[in-house]
Amino acid sequence: MLTLAKKLAVAPDPYFDEDFRDLFENQLPLFKARASDQSVPVAAMDAELYKGRFYDYLYKVGILPQYHYFVMRVNDMLSPSDFGPGIGTLKTPNTTDVDRLLAQFNTVNTLKS
Numbered sequence: 001m002l003t004l005a006k007k008l009a010v011a012p013d014p015y016f017d018e019d020f021r022d023l024f025e026n027q028l029p030l031f032k033a034r035a036s037d038q039s040v041p042v043a044a045m046d047a048e049l050y051k052g053r054f055y056d057y058l059y060k061v062g063i064l065p066q067y068h069y070f071v072m073r074v075n076d077m078l079s080p081s082d083f084g085p086g087i088g089t090l091k092t093p094n095t096t097d098v099d100r101l102l103a104q105f106n107t108v109n110t111l112k113s
Helices: 018-035 044-049 054-060 065-074 095-112
Strands: 039-041 089-091
Touching (some): 054 065
16 A cells, blocks of 8 residues: 555655755756756646646656756746746756765765764
């Protein structure tokens, strides 16, 4: 039997760590540059339907929850409510790069302990 957490694909906590997100923000220009090769087209109907509900749209297109914040930031959004009409394409960061940054973050924090 599936638990609610498994059904919702709850992401591991480190991706939501404020310090990790600050580190990502410092590296944002690099992630934006690399994300230009990877994009997801957004149908006008979906942009209208999911207006202000960016994370719901990302669920729909199959982007894992732990990467939602990073996709939002690579697309110059400050809030999930910024999503809506006028957005025709979403750039997606390389998830391997995000995971690699998290591994480095965890290593540094482990060494500090």
